[in-house]
Amino acid sequence: MISKIKEHCGIVGIHNVPDAPRIVYETLKFLQHRGQESAGITFLDKDRLSTVKGLGLVEDALDPIILKSSNFSIGHVRYSTTGRGVIDEAQPLSDGKIALAFNGTIPNYINYNVRIDTEFIYEVLKNQEDIRQGIRKLVDVADGGYSLVVLTNKGELIGLRDPKGFRPLVLGKLGSGYIIASEDSAIRQLGGIVIRDVKPGEMIYIKNGSIESEIVARDEVHFCSFEYIYFSRADSIIDGVSVYRARVRLGEILAENHPAKADIVVPVPESSVPIALGFSRKSGIPLEYGLVRTSVSKRSFIMPSQDKRESIVEEKFGVVGEVVRNKKIILIDDSIVRGTTMKKLVKLIRENGASEIHVRIGSPMIRYPCYMGIDFPNKKELIANDKNEMEIAKSIGADSVEYLSIDEMIKAIGRQDLCHACFSGMYPLKHSYDFSKLSVSMKG
Ligand code: SF4
Known part of the structure; x- marks a missing residue:
């Protein structure tokens, strides 16, 4: 095998x-x-x-x-x-x-x-x-x-x-x-x-x-667009494009094209902070740190099992009740992969008294696995594989969910030569592969 x-x-x-x-x-x-x-x-x-x-x-x-x-x-x-x-x-x-x-x-x-x-x-x-x-x-x-x-x-x-x-x-x-x-x-x-x-x-x-x-x-x-969205450090510059600037632009375009009426913008720390900053500046809605990251710092989507991922979500975030109570919130994240983290966060923030939670995502919907170096799960595990934005909102318990389109993402990052296969399914490889077979084999 x-x-x-x-x-x-x-x-x-x-x-x-x-x-x-x-x-x-x-x-x-x-x-x-x-x-x-x-x-x-x-x-x-x-x-x-x-x-x-x-x-x-x-x-x-x-x-x-x-x-x-x-x-x-x-x-x-x-x-x-x-x-x-x-x-x-x-x-x-x-x-x-x-x-x-x-x-x-x-x-x-x-x-x-x-x-x-x-x-x-x-x-x-x-x-x-x-x-x-x-x-x-x-x-x-x-x-x-x-x-x-x-x-x-x-x-x-x-x-x-x-x-x-x-x-x-x-x-x-x-x-x-x-x-x-x-x-x-x-x-x-x-x-x-x-x-x-x-x-x-x-x-x-x-x-x-x-x-x-x-x-x-x-x-x-x-070039992998996900390096700008999530993976690379915000203080890195890749092929002349600042990761930080790209993330701020993702947030600005998100605010322009996917607004919501709310009292505060709350980032899921850390990688979505510049996206939330861009959203806040463009919309005029104040940025608040309603979520804090605890000392457990492992990134949940790279944890090896669902059990581990769920316990890490619980351990790694704290909610600032003072900030979110009775507030309409725009919750910003860089991406949603399985939906595990986001569902848990929405629940935690509601439990702390938020009146509305509108999730805005600084990337397009991840619908396909990556075969060029990022370890997304197989297609069936991706929440956007078979759901639209309304269905995802229902599934994670949010009042609304909106994502950037692929064109909006390309405009925000500011380079045309980006890979977007995990969003579009268009794999820019030399040959085509039976990816479903590959994925099953890899899981073996
Ligand atoms: S499919 Fe392309 S854009 Fe998506 S993670 Fe892989 S290399 Fe990056």
Whole structure:
């Protein structure tokens, strides 16, 4: 049975910087929002690559004391939804000669004799005399959305973004060497200098302190719109577009085209705060923090089981009764996946005395799974799969629910070259797949 492999992850690679494994460790903490189920670090130890991995948040999964001194290292944070066997699938994947850390999904791995897509990449890259040749071959045969970093036991660091550029990847300078990471905000937080985004289809090859760039393949770009809506950090800038600004614009357009009469605008913290700010500014309805996030910070849709997701919702939000009592509320969130979180929140806010709750969502309706790197559940579990806005409102107990349209989202983010397959069902892949079969296999 094919194991489930859809992933969304954070990756980092460091070349020629003293204490690289410890810096990778710090960077993984800055990328923790991209994956919370496992973490791993590979570093060059004499002429072999050593790898340490563990389950959970970076600080629980890895003990920095066991990281040796090295100038070359890569790291990975990951989530999955099965919640089983994740340590086997934790990354980096390494045989001591090459190590890879991968963010994305390559659905055509099922045509090859491998368990997971990380193994598919590894099989293509291993035994290549020149790692660059392996990368060219990989781009030729892989279909999907992926960014990756590879480290070899010769100290070569490679960064690659797939030709359609679904996932972000950024090149930076760090002290005497270089860093490649999923998001620029992590590089800046380390005190590094952001050089630029890796381009779609570009391989960055760093050896002995010098950088080569090669466009391995060109294609039409389809950057993941969900990176702007939810996944990336608000202080990141992706391909020249500020995530924060995009989120504020999502809120402004939501207020313009999907208004509601209310006393206050309340964001579901944290990622929807800029969307709520945009809504509040545009509508003139005051923004209030009616919900607070408690110290349990795991993101509910990336929790592996329904039970865990529901208990996390209860634990992670508190309602400020003073704010919501006897008020008509516009409750803003970035998206609704299964509806688990939103249903619970609406109930909690009503119990605290709100008179009306109008839910406004800063993205279109998620109707389809993603096969390019974000781990949405299968179609049947998505609340918008078979319901319209009125039916969703009824299902979650809200007075009304409205979403952005795909065109409104594109206008808000301000770039045309976006993937919107989870909203539209139009998958911009090279080949078509029997996704229902793939999904069942992945669940197995
Ligand atoms: S399907 Fe949705 S989540 Fe997946 S890459 Fe496209 S926009 Fe992103």
